Amino acid sequence: MNEALSKKLFDDFPRLYRNRHESSMQRGFECGDGWFELIYKLSQDIESVARESGLKPDSTAWPRCRQVKEKLGTLRFYVFNCDEHIRALIDSAYELKWILESRQ
Numbered sequence: 001m002n003e004a005l006s007k008k009l010f011d012d013f014p015r016l017y018r019n020r021h022e023s024s025m026q027r028g029f030e031c032g033d034g035w036f037e038l039i040y041k042l043s044q045d046i047e048s049v050a051r052e053s054g055l056k057p058d059s060t061a062w063p064r065c066r067q068v069k070e071k072l073g074t075l076r077f078y079v080f081n082c083d084e085h086i087r088a089l090i091d092s093a094y095e096l097k098w099i100l101e102s103r104q
Helices: 002-014 035-050 084-103
Strands: 062-070 074-078
Touching: 002 035, 035 062, 035 074, 035 084, 074 084
Parallel strands: none
Antiparallel strands: 062 074
8 A cells, every 4th residue: 555545544543553563564554555445444443343342542452453464355454452343344344345346
């Protein structure tokens, strides 16, 4: 993903992408620019679920992304502190991308 789009994600979701230099995120988003909108929406949704569950953004239990990459044409989005609700969001994002692409 290009630098400007990556910066927007890092700037808009600093808690989700915190400590990125200590994980595979040090390589940035390992996918094309076409994934940006889906990743942005998924990031919003993950942070919303975290807030709704009562987590504080400064909590060590707050979700933290460890890697985002494209592999074999699909998005791989790996998160520390991932509960069942967040896993469902990630799974839904995978399905949505597949549905959108199959309609084109």
